[in-house]
Ligand SMILES: O=P(O)(O)OC[C@H]1O[C@H](OP(=O)(O)OP(=O)(O)O)[C@H](O)[C@@H]1O
């Protein structure tokens with residue numbers, strides 16, 4: 135299945151030009167290392183499956199993995215609500231996990247918890263597969279009162295961020311900007 139995203143660099147470029155650094159690479163690295171220590175404390179002997187939510191969590195998962203010094207297996211799924219845009223649409227499954235999740239400890243890795251529909255949906259899917267446990271790890275949590283469930287939080291959160299559109303460190307705007315090493319904030323979106 136494919137998702138239609140128009141070639142849109144002409145729209146991305148002005149947003150990039152006015153974007154400001156919210157978190158630089160060193161701050162990001164410190165956050166990721168702290169999360170790795172928390173996971174090491176809790177998952178040393180659990181041989182978890184790290185279920186990376188593509189595409190946004192690609193960079194976060196890659197960086198986090200290099201700090202995890204315990205046995206784990208990696209898998210991914212792809213669910214999208216935003217299709218490259220700044221506003222959400224219907225949730226769409228593009229790729230399902232490959233590993234059997236039954237009786238496994240599953241860590242769902244995502245770059246951002248915004249309204250939370252994506253994570254809730256994936257957590258329910260993982261539980262329905264018969265996982266032994268399921269916990270979410272998000273790099274950032276956008277703070278506002280529009281969460282899918284009241285006071286929703288991930289089990290592990292890297293950093294809370296303001297209620298503004300962000301891109302970089304894996305997150306896109308119109309599918310551009312994922313390769314930016316900083317997390318950028320765009321006030322006007
Ligand atoms: O908490 P929510 O409001 O549900 O939003 C969070 C989701 O939105 C983004 O994915 P997106 O749908 O943009 O897909 P992508 O990662 O492929 O860009 C992000 O990577 C999260 O998975």
Ligand SMILES: Nc1nc2[nH]cnc2c(=O)[nH]1
Pocket residue numbers: 216246248249298299300301305306307
């Ligand atoms: N790139 C990006 N994707 C998102 N998905 C949900 N919120 C956001 C956001 O602020 N930026």
